[in-house]
Amino acid sequence: GAVVSQHPSWVICKSGTSVKIECRSLDFQATTMFWYRQFPKQSLMLMATSNEGSKATYEQGVEKDKFLINHASLTLSTLTVTSAHPEDSSFYICSATSSGGAGETQYFGPGTRLLVL
């Protein structure tokens, strides 16, 4: 159980285009989803936290107008990188937690590699 999928796993796009990444919890309802970015040989960086039906909470320094997050249902969250530039090339990973209680565990998706040319 507790499987999280991401699509696509790889995307290459031209500078200036927008890219949408989907994150799905396959066998549980995810009240909260997290979006991370990881550059090579660096640690995970939390970008934003999203709760179903409400606006995402962005970490300091993350542009909300550039990284659009939609958590429309309990099993789906999307991250759209708008007007992507080469510096946005990175490994984007989502994670999801199930509802309530102490000790929520995050389950990570397999990640999406974005290369902006």
Place this chain on the structure above:
Amino acid sequence: QKEVEQNSGPLSVPEGAIASLNCTYSDRVSQSFFWYRQYSGKSPELIMSIYSNGDKEDGRFTAQLNKASQYVSLLIRDSQPSDSATYLCAVTLGGGGSYIPTFGRGTSLIVHP
């Protein structure tokens, strides 16, 4: 500012040895603690969670939590080359507090044959 500290390593151990990974955290009211393994180029995968003081064992892995000293550790017995990865420690407040995790930077483990 919640902080989770890990030695970046690399920690190098011979095959069959015990690997000991340590993590300290700054927020005394933290309640939930997790260890993740991340292979190069892959996303993190959960190894263990621990919530109470003491030891928790799962196969070759043992998590140890000491809330008074604010540290959590992961022991890997009979280390195998396939255990070579980066190990991430994560801490949340939980229990009515924030479920947003704070991750350490990870410790790189190398198990050599």
